[in-house]
Amino acid sequence: DAGVIQSPRHEVTEMGQEVTLRCKPISGHDYLFWYRQTMMRGLELLIYFNNNVPIDDSGMPEDRFSAKMPNASFSTLKIQPSEPRDSAVYFCASSLGDRGPGNEQFFGPGTRLTVL
Amino acid sequence: DAKTTQPPSMDCAEGRAANLPCNHSTISGNEYVYWYRQIHSQGPQYIIHGLKNNETNEMASLIITEDRKSSTLILPHATLRDTAVYYCIVRVAVSGNTPLVFGKGTRLSVIA
Numbered sequence: 001d002a003g004v005i006q007s008p009r010h011e012v013t014e015m016g017q018e019v020t021l022r023c024k025p026i027s028g029h030d031y032l033f034w035y036r037q038t039m040m041r042g043l044e045l046l047i048y049f050n051n052n053v054p055i056d057d058s059g060m061p062e063d064r065f066s067a068k069m070p071n072a073s074f075s076t077l078k079i080q081p082s083e084p085r086d087s088a089v090y091f092c093a094s095s096l097g098d099r100g101p102g103n104e105q106f107f108g109p110g111t112r113l114t115v116l
Numbered sequence: 117d118a119k120t121t122q123p124p125s126m127d128c129a130e131g132r133a134a135n136l137p138c139n140h141s142t143i144s145g146n147e148y149v150y151w152y153r154q155i156h157s158q159g160p161q162y163i164i165h166g167l168k169n170n171e172t173n174e175m176a177s178l179i180i181t182e183d184r185k186s187s188t189l190i191l192p193h194a195t196l197r198d199t200a201v202y203y204c205i206v207r208v209a210v211s212g213n214t215p216l217v218f219g220k221g222t223r224l225s226v227i228a
Contacts (some may be wrong), residue, residue, distance in 0.1 A: 042218055043154075093160075104162035
């Protein structure tokens with residue numbers, strides 16, 4: 001299994017531009033999570049999906065952020081317009097939700113976003 | 117989720133056991149203790165979890181005190197590749213899934 005796949009691995013953009021981050025979860029997993037990591041705030045949840053349906057988006061910073069999961073094998077996180085304070089590493093994780101306490105989350109390698 | 121307290125950093129000599137403590141004095145009866153680690157520039161990686169009994173897997177051992185207010189993650193023979201930030205997370209484990217709430221973790225440095 002290839003694990004969770006994220007693209008791009010690095011993204012440098014200018015303030016005001018639209019940014020789209022992509023995630024392919026592990027096949028068969030029914031939960032997908034988007035986390036963001038910064039030096040100031042550490043790792044924090046942005047949004048998560050179950051069976052392609054958003055369950056909790058309370059961590060999404062503001063309306064500039066949006067996430068979709070059109071099917072079980074693909075999710076996007078979009079920032080429009082981007083701002084320098086959005087610079088962070090964005091992680092996608094997936095898990096199989098029916099294993100009770102053994103439902104570990106598998107993380108992708110992350111996308112390092114730099115907004116100039 | 118209950119909060120956890122971990123030392124910000126620890127050193128360990130290569131080949132020796134690394135014992136990483138975690139305090140979770142407000143843990144509830146239905147909350148599990150999970151450990152994840154994050155090696156530099158990588159995504160977090162699951163290590164182990166437990167409810168009240170000690171647990172062991174191929175990566176580590178987890179010792180939970182009888183009152184469940186604290187736990188210790190043990191890496192029996194630390195290697196340089198174990199240098200990472202280790203996160204202790206307390207979390208309700210239900211039939212579905214819940215997000216992970218990360219604290220600041222412990223930065224473990226394994227020294228040759």
